[in-house]
Amino acid sequence: MKLSKYLFTGVFMFSLAGCSLFGGEEEIVQVSPSPTVNNQFPIQQVWRNSTTGNTHIYSLLGPINYDNAIYAASRSGQVKAIDLSSGSTLWDVNLSQSTLFSSKTALFSGGVSADDKYVYVGSERAVVYALDRQDGKTVWEKTVKGEVLARPVPSEDKLIIHTASGILQGLNRDTGDNLWDVSFEVPALSLRGNSTPTIAHGAAIVGDDNGRVNAYYINDGQLIWQQRISQPSGSTEIAKLNDVDSTPVVEGNLVYSVGYNGSVVALNLSDGQPVWRKELGSIHSFAVDTNRLFIIDQNDNVQAIAKNGGSELWTQSNFAHRQLTDPVIYQNYVVFGDFEGYLYWLNAENGELAAKTQVSSSGLISKPLVVDNKVIVQAKNGDIYAFTKN
Template sequence: MKKLLNKALTTVAVLSVLAGCASEEDTIVMAPVPQVDNEFTASSVWSRSVGDGVEHYFSKLTPAYAYDKVFVASRQGEVTALNPETGDQLWSTDLEQDVPARLAGGIAAAYDKLFIGSENGEVIALNQETGELLWRAKVQGEVLSVPATDENLVMAHTSEGVLVALDQQSGEQKWAISTEVPTLTLRGTSAPMAVSGGVFWGTANGRLAAAIVQRGQLIWQQPIGTPKGATEIDRIVDVDASPMLMGSTLFVIGYNGQLTAIDLRSGQPGWKRTYSSATDLANDGSRVFLVTDKDHLVAVDARSGTELWNNKQLEHRLLTAPKVLGDYVVVGDSEGYLYWIDRSSGEFVSMQEEGSGGFAVGPILLDDGIVITTRNGNVKKLTLSE
């Protein structure tokens, strides 16, 4: 029974699993689309497609904007570079071989290269200028989050609880750190974050871990959640969200855990607040924004952890992680609606439908607009007009 349930939870997002269980059918209800008096509209500058996108799979393939290009990918293995002004294709590479590529997590850009992981247990490097395949490295477990880069290394966090560091030039493994993975976990892994010679990542056993990048030496682990409850589902404490840095403070959140502010160097918590989430955080320099496991959009004061506002009108709409774009917090939902929320008040400012495929990831910010990607592979640049 444990193996069957574990398999179910690692096939789709946990909320989708719970929503489909007979015992939860009457309690988990998606909120209706809110009525919003739009203060502005987002105009389409160009529209393209990248294969079939991620379809219905759990594959948070986040695009990247770097080297004056927009890089997008499909789960099947198509990686494409687009001109951010016109949307014209600059190059396209197909990474599918004898089996589907099953790309996941998103694209990291560094060292004049692109790095992307896969559910097949690979980290792949491409030349950012031409799309040429440079190397493919096998790792222990699926790579479901964006790799991190620092000190000429590429660091990927796998579903087996391994943080592995590869040489950015050759793909050769330099070190690996293993952490405990409970029998039952969420589908997903925390993307590592590298800064100041250290690398930080969330673990499946409810901790934030820190290591020295050059040596791969684990230096501390801080509990973010403690298993509680009678059932294995109740006791899930995954930290699947990536750590977020503001100044010298790390912010991290866990499922069935807490939003915690941690000193970067000592690893000691400054404050903790009870929120449960498996999605990445966002900030505007003074506030932290999060989407809870019930899809409540929340703002808290970064210094004290005091809740500033809580918008519950999108409950169970399967929201993307929040993104801060100018004066707004932006999220997408599973039905293809994109929402702009005033970051000071938590009130809706604008909303529009941008594709029936729905969103798995939020928009990325360009110099003069945003790029959105839908589950069915549509890629669109939007600009705001009053």
């Protein structure tokens, strides 16, 4: 059973009483109002494009950049290539299936990725598509071993897929043929989402739903190491969740990762042994700069953590339970969105809120994208925006 990552501030926003899943005691969640700020600089919308909407659906679909083009998808099956500078549409295809008597949406869910030849997107129907990057024509589509909730990751001649069934698959990127697969143990209850693998030195580094970070050779799927960073604890099922859904960050000989109800860790890339560990739980991938990790914890506090040792540098606590997106670094600011569609800029040095703008009342869920001095965001209704700081 997969629970929405925003369960606490979604279906069960105000009262969790009377449900055995959470225990017998009432638990009230207080959602902070959007903080007020006098913008320290103007935020300019450069362009806007759109895909068919996802407004009422939980979806982490977000755009990707490759070679000055933005590639984006909608849940229903639309995939677009957008010119980075102007926001104009380069090509637009729809992979939903319609006949005279019925229609079948693609249910895209796994995010979009691209390389020098193809654009890839995965779906809740356990299908992965490869499209020609130049014109959007379908090169292949293959059924894989579970819903694709994580972004497909291309590396050289392979495409690495992490499915909701706990399967890590290596596909041939030109044909979609399965080359190898490995299975993770999947608990009965987990958060809806999966870790997107990071490729480094011929290995796929990926989190699983049992609190571990894993390293596998991408050539044959052989295990290199596993390391637990989150341990089940507590008396309720929610307290026992220990998914590692973040995308690992690899720098030099270190792997940084974080788990729900767990820790943020720095692991040795060679053998997975912990270099340092700090108790801090999160569902989010984090942003990094030269010396710091910027982490949004599972209560939506924003923290800056030193890469060297994991000490806390600052915490910004004015966004409690606002269902924040993953953060990104833009110049010297930490940028993220929230469920009401606001986009925020925090000063990376001290965590001070420097500016905000409301992008779309439909809300923001997916991680913003920073490219060519622009912040690209996709709202829940499918609209895609480019902003710049003046």
